[in-house]
Amino acid sequence: xxxIDWGVLVIYLTWMIWDxxxxxxxxxxxxGYFLASRSLPWWAVGLSxxxxxxxxxxIVGTTGQAYATGLRFVQFYFGLPIAMVILSLTVVPFFxxxxxxxxxxxxxxxxxxxxxxxxxxxxxxxxxxxxxxxxAAPAVVISTILNWSIPVTVLVIAIPMVFYTSFGGVQAVAWxxxxxxxxxxxCMAASVGVLIWGITRDVPLSHAINLAGATGRLxxxxxxxxxxxxxxxxxxxIGGLFLSLSxxxxxxSQVQRYLTAKSIDEARHSLxxxxxxxxxxxxxxxxxxxxxxxxxxxxxxxxxxxRAYDAQVAGGPYAxxxxxxxxxxxxxxxxxxxxxxxxxxxxxxxxxxRLRDLRAQAADVVKKTTGDQRYSDVNYVFPTFITTxxxxxxxxxxxxxxxxxxxxxxxGELSALSSATIIDFYQRHFVRNxxxxxxxRASKIATASWGLFSCFVAMYAANQGSLIEVVNxxxxxxxxxxxxxxxxxxxxxxxxxxGAFVGLIAGMAVVLSVAFGMPWVAFLWHNLIGxxxxxxxxxxxxxxxx
Amino acid sequence: xxxxxxxxxxxxxxxxxxxxxxIEALIIVALWMLGRMYS
Numbered sequence: 001x002x003x004i005d006w007g008v009l010v011i012y013l014t015w016m017i018w019d020x021x022x023x024x025x026x027x028x029x030x031x032g033y034f035l036a037s038r039s040l041p042w043w044a045v046g047l048s049x050x051x052x053x054x055x056x057x058x059i060v061g062t063t064g065q066a067y068a069t070g071l072r073f074v075q076f077y078f079g080l081p082i083a084m085v086i087l088s089l090t091v092v093p094f095f096x097x098x099x100x101x102x103x104x105x106x107x108x109x110x111x112x113x114x115x116x117x118x119x120x121x122x123x124x125x126x127x128x129x130x131x132x133x134x135x136a137a138p139a140v141v142i143s144t145i146l147n148w149s150i151p152v153t154v155l156v157i158a159i160p161m162v163f164y165t166s167f168g169g170v171q172a173v174a175w176x177x178x179x180x181x182x183x184x185x186x187c188m189a190a191s192v193g194v195l196i197w198g199i200t201r202d203v204p205l206s207h208a209i210n211l212a213g214a215t216g217r218l219x220x221x222x223x224x225x226x227x228x229x230x231x232x233x234x235x236x237x238i239g240g241l242f243l244s245l246s247x248x249x250x251x252x253s254q255v256q257r258y259l260t261a262k263s264i265d266e267a268r269h270s271l272x273x274x275x276x277x278x279x280x281x282x283x284x285x286x287x288x289x290x291x292x293x294x295x296x297x298x299x300x301x302x303x304x305x306x307r308a309y310d311a312q313v314a315g316g317p318y319a320x321x322x323x324x325x326x327x328x329x330x331x332x333x334x335x336x337x338x339x340x341x342x343x344x345x346x347x348x349x350x351x352x353x354r355l356r357d358l359r360a361q362a363a364d365v366v367k368k369t370t371g372d373q374r375y376s377d378v379n380y381v382f383p384t385f386i387t388t389x390x391x392x393x394x395x396x397x398x399x400x401x402x403x404x405x406x407x408x409x410x411x412g413e414l415s416a417l418s419s420a421t422i423i424d425f426y427q428r429h430f431v432r433n434x435x436x437x438x439x440x441r442a443s444k445i446a447t448a449s450w451g452l453f454s455c456f457v458a459m460y461a462a463n464q465g466s467l468i469e470v471v472n473x474x475x476x477x478x479x480x481x482x483x484x485x486x487x488x489x490x491x492x493x494x495x496x497x498x499g500a501f502v503g504l505i506a507g508m509a510v511v512l513s514v515a516f517g518m519p520w521v522a523f524l525w526h527n528l529i530g531x532x533x534x535x536x537x538x539x540x541x542x543x544x545x546x
Numbered sequence: 547x548x549x550x551x552x553x554x555x556x557x558x559x560x561x562x563x564x565x566x567x568x569i570e571a572l573i574i575v576a577l578w579m580l581g582r583m584y585s
Contacts, residue, residue: 071577081570085563093556213584220577233574263555272559275566279573 001146001387001395008396009403012183016404017164020176024168030439033169034101034419035260040171042266044178046273048412049248049257050281051177054184055409056138056402057379059285064305064378066289070217074286075231076524077279079240083248084275088268090490091249096264101423103255103486110489111497113428118504119485120424122478123252124417128450130475131413132457137379138406140462144308145383145399150462154455161407162451165414166444170260173411180404187401188284190394191386195291198389202298207343211297214345215352217290228520239524242531243476246483253416292385297340297348303329303362305384306377309370316369322362329358410454418447477515480527481507484534488542495538498545503538507531 001009026032026039040048065073100106104123108116135154143153164172199208212218222232229235248254248271261267303326313322336351366375386398422443431438484507488495511530514521521529 074577078570078574081566085566088559088563210584216584218584219581221574221581223578265555265557265559268559272562272566276569279570 001399002392004392005396005399008393009400012397012400013160013403016176016179017160019179020164020172021168023175024171027167027169027171028436028440030101030422030436030443032171033440033443034256034415034423036169036171036174038260039262040174040260040266042261042269043273044174045257045261045266045270047181048174048177048260049254049270049274050278051181051184051405051408052253052257052412053409054181054405055134056141056406057134058409059184059188059402059405060138060141060379060382062282062285063289063292063382064380066217066286067293067381068378070212070215070290071220071283071286072222072231074220074279074282075222075233075236076240077282078233078236079238079242080244080278081275082237083241083244084271086245087249088271091255091486092258092267092271093264094490095255095259096261096267100259102252102420103250104252104420104424107485107489107500108428111495111500115485115497115500115504116424116428118501119250119482120252120420122482122508124420126475126478127251127253127413127417128453129457131410131417131450131454132461134410134413135406135454135458136461138402139458141379141383142399142402142406144306144380145387151459154458154462157403157406158410158451158455158458161411162414162448165411165418165451166447169443170256170415170419173408173415174257174260176404176411177408180401180408183397183401184405185281185284187394187398188288191288191390191398192284192291194390194394195288195295195385199291199294199298202337203341203343208294208297208340210343211340211345211348212290212294214349215293217293227525228522230522230524235522235524239522239526239528242480242483242527243524246479246486246527246531250482250486251416251479252420253413256416256419257412289382292381295385295389297352298337299389300330300333300337302384303359304366304377305380306375307380309366309372309375313366313369318365318369322365325358325362325365329355329362332358414447414450414454417450418443421446421450476523476526477511477530478508480511480530480532481534483527484531484538487531487535488538492539494542496542496545499538499540499542500534502541503534503536506537507534 026037029037031037062073095103095106098106098109102120104116104120107119135158139150139153139157142148142157143150146153148156164176196205199205222229224232225234226232258267258270261270313319332351332355336348336355339347339351363375363377367373383402386395390398422439426442426446427439481504485500485504488500488503507530510533511526514529515523515526
């Protein structure tokens with residue numbers, strides 16, 4: 001990066017943190033610290049809701065996924081708008097009127113302290129580890145781009161994030177999120193502009209789109225009903241609906257966002273903003289990935305985008321094999337470019353297929369040389385484009401946006417962990433009648449402690465691919481079960497505390513069995529299975545335990 | 547539901563909910579047609 005890009009990066013991050021803290025008022029009260037005194041406008045809450053889900057890995061990973069497979073990942077979000085409508089009608093007015101601090105607080109009023117503590121505990125365990133992964137995943141990518149070590153990268157992301165979240169509370173989180181969303185959208189739109197300009201120097205845009213279509217990258221909707229296929233219309237609409245209901249309706253990191261809104265209407269508007277914008281925004285990000293593919297169809301791409309092991313491979317026992325693959329790759333790139341310019345779809349597809357094979361063989365060589373069996377370059381496609389083809393200044397802003405995305409996705413989770421720790425555990429079980437100053441001190445300590453814990457998890461997770469997989473699996477099995485408990489609480493009058501508690505345990509057990517016993521069932525379906533088991537078992541047990 | 551001032555302000559938004567569902571349906575159909583055009 002040039003000095004100008006470094007300047008843009010430092011100035012942007014400093015301003016984001018300073019302005020976030022400056023806008024944080026009334027943080028000497030617990031309600032101000034955790035819920036912004038329920039005073040934020042809908043658009044700020046809405047942008048904050050979207051920013052919490054837009055992690056750095058969404059920007060680099062989703063574009064990389066679209067580069068390889070096209071638009072099909074958009075189906076993951078098909079259930080979200082429907083979930084937002086259902087939540088606006090049910091949970092939003094309910095939680096807002098109940099004046100709760102956490103989603104789980106309500107479960108004690110409806111059932112008993114056992115159910116509240118169990119669900120809040122599940123949230124804390126799941127979120128604490130996922131926060132580590134949310135920090136680790138971008139740290140791995142950023143460390144390669146900037147040639148920093150992973151611990152240094154984790155600390156550069158985490159220290160400012162923990163600082164502004166500890167001192168500014170949820171308001172600092174929300175206002176930094178607002179800026180992050182604006183910058184991310186601006187940077188993505190600018191990248192699209194640069195990509196289209198670059199592509200149309202070689203071929204007309206319609207011609208390029210035709211090539212993208214020929215490779216299958218414009219096939220967004222898969223109407224087959226196949227439980228083992230992760231992204232289909234049905235897994236997105238049904239599994240995605242239950243995932244979104246659980247995530248936005250029962251996960252403190254999201255519930256806390258809309259509890260900061262001024263009124264029920266403003267909270268609803270904030271969720272409906274996601275309902276309208278989320279799919280188009282994901283299409284923008286996925287389209288960027290496809291445009292990067294088209295761009296590299298006319299500009300020579302590197303054989304592998306993740307260059308972390310270049311030196312090791314060049315000096316390793318398979319160096320000659322790698323070099324031969326590189327020569328074949330270079331020849332095939334020229335053939336594909338010529339075919340693309342001539343609009344010869346058949347030759348273009350044949351060359352593209354050979355290039356995919358060569359890339360796979362090159363990745364195998366890296367795996368054989370380094371022993372890193374999880375080596376992949378999906379997350380490095382977009383960063384490579386950014387650092388080599390964007391104009392000076394925009395590179396710094398784009399890297400700043402990736403940093404900011406890593407921070408805002410983690411800060412929302414950190415604030416939610418702190419609020420659940422203090423409200424559901426510390427205040428409920430240990431110190432019941434202290435003043436605001438006491439709880440505020442405890443909250444800041446909790447925020448800093450969870451931040452420190454997540455740094456340790458991140459540094460460990462960065463080198464442990466299997467741990468990341470375990471955490472992702474864990475997240476998908478507890479979401480559905482927690483949703484089941486909230487369905488029992490909100491939609492039935494007959495459910496008892498014992499029914500909800502036993503149902504929760506049964507739901508977790510069944511989803512765990514499915515996740516490990518039937519690994520071919522795509523994880524989005526775990527949410528539906530978990531919720532259904534909790535409701536069925538919960539109602540059955542309730543009928544005996546009245 | 548009736549409108550009331552302050553934090554309890556709770557207005558009916560049926561039209562917005564319908565708009566969300568209609569727009570999503572249109573997006574899915576448009577994406578499906580895009581895929582069909584290039585299949």
